[in-house]
Amino acid sequence: MARVTIAAIASEAGVSVPTVSRVLNGRADVAPQTRELVEKLLKQHGYRRRASRQQPGRAALVDLVFNDLDSPWAVELIRGVEDVMHTSGVGTVVSAVHRRSAATRQWLQNLYARQSDGVIFVTSDLTTPVYAELQRLNIPVVVVDPAGGAPLDIPVIGATNWAGGLSATQHLASLGHRRIGFIAGPKQLLCSRARLDGYRAGLEHPDESLIRQGDFLYESGYTGGMSLLEMADPPTAVFASSDTMALGVYEAARHKGLRVPDDLSVVGFDDLPEARWASPPLTTVRQPLAEMGALAARTALRLAAGADIEAPRVELATELVVRDSTAAPRPR
Structure with missing residues (x-):
C-alpha cells in the first residue's frame, strides 16, 4: 500500500496543504468540522504523526542540506541560517548529499530518527520521491537557489540573478568593452541560467564563442x-558568475602575463570576503547570501509552527559593487 502524503489528505478533504499541517500541529485556527474531517482521513489512511516540537526533553532541529560544501559561499549562507536558529533556540544540522541516491536514503533515515522540524535545501535538486517522503512525514521544506523547478507549493528563496548579470555586463560595456567573456556556473542551476541570460541581455550582439x-x-x-x-x-573583459571563478581568471591572466585591470577587466558574482581581499580588489555583484539564509530559516520556522507563507517565491536584490578590477580597455 502506497504511503499517503499530506497533499493527498488535503486533496481528499478539499482543503489546502497548510490546513492539514495546522491540524497536525494542533493549531487552533481550524474550523471544528474541517479538523474532524482531516483527523478522520488521517486515521483512515494510517498516517503516522511525527513527535511534536513541544515534546518535553526534545530539542528543536532544522536540517540544512547542500549538494556539497566545497564552495566558500556556503559558509555565508550557513551563517545567516545559524544566526536565526541560535536566536530562536533551534539547532541546525548541516549535511551534504553529493547527489548520490544512497547518501540521500541514509540522510532521510537520519532525518526521521532525529525528528527534524524542517529542511532547507540549498542548490539542490529536490526529487519527487524525496519531497513525497518529507510530505508524508509532515516536515516543512524551503529551497534556496533550486536546481531545476521546485514544486509550486514549496517556498523558494533566491536573488535577482538576471538583474545582477545584466548590471555586471552593462558596467563593462559602459567602460568601453565590446568583447566580454563569460564563465557560467552549473547548467542545472536556475541561478546560473539567469546570470547567463542577464549577460546576454546586456550585450547588443552576444557572441556565443565568448562563453565558457x-x-x-x-x-x-x-x-x-x-x-x-x-x-x-x-576578450578585454571577463565576467565570471562566481567570485571564486573570478579569482581563477586572475590566475589565468597572471599566467599569460596580463595585469588586472590594465590589460583585462574582471567581474565576479557573490561578494564574498575574498573579493575585498583580492589584489586588486574585485568588482563583483553582491548576492545577499547571509540574508537569504536568514530568510530561509525564518520561513522554515514559520512553516514548522503551522503558519501560512504569504510570498512563496522571494528574490532578494543584488547590487553591483565596483572596486579596482575593472577599467576602460586599452586601445588596440
Whole structure:
C-alpha cells in the first residue's frame, strides 16, 4: 500500500496543504468540522504523526542540506541560517548529499530518527520521491537557489540573478568593452541560467564563442579564463558568475602575463570576503547570501509552527559593487 502524503489528505478533504499541517500541529485556527474531517482521513489512511516540537526533553532541529560544501559561499549562507536558529533556540544540522541516491536514503533515515522540524535545501535538486517522503512525514521544506523547478507549493528563496548579470555586463560595456567573456556556473542551476541570460541581455550582439562553462569553483575559472585568453581575438573583459571563478581568471591572466585591470577587466558574482581581499580588489555583484539564509530559516520556522507563507517565491536584490578590477580597455 502506497504511503499517503499530506497533499493527498488535503486533496481528499478539499482543503489546502497548510490546513492539514495546522491540524497536525494542533493549531487552533481550524474550523471544528474541517479538523474532524482531516483527523478522520488521517486515521483512515494510517498516517503516522511525527513527535511534536513541544515534546518535553526534545530539542528543536532544522536540517540544512547542500549538494556539497566545497564552495566558500556556503559558509555565508550557513551563517545567516545559524544566526536565526541560535536566536530562536533551534539547532541546525548541516549535511551534504553529493547527489548520490544512497547518501540521500541514509540522510532521510537520519532525518526521521532525529525528528527534524524542517529542511532547507540549498542548490539542490529536490526529487519527487524525496519531497513525497518529507510530505508524508509532515516536515516543512524551503529551497534556496533550486536546481531545476521546485514544486509550486514549496517556498523558494533566491536573488535577482538576471538583474545582477545584466548590471555586471552593462558596467563593462559602459567602460568601453565590446568583447566580454563569460564563465557560467552549473547548467542545472536556475541561478546560473539567469546570470547567463542577464549577460546576454546586456550585450547588443552576444557572441556565443565568448562563453565558457564552469562550476563556480576556482579551477573552472582558471581553465575558462585560459581558454578565453588564448583566443585569436581574446576578450578585454571577463565576467565570471562566481567570485571564486573570478579569482581563477586572475590566475589565468597572471599566467599569460596580463595585469588586472590594465590589460583585462574582471567581474565576479557573490561578494564574498575574498573579493575585498583580492589584489586588486574585485568588482563583483553582491548576492545577499547571509540574508537569504536568514530568510530561509525564518520561513522554515514559520512553516514548522503551522503558519501560512504569504510570498512563496522571494528574490532578494543584488547590487553591483565596483572596486579596482575593472577599467576602460586599452586601445588596440
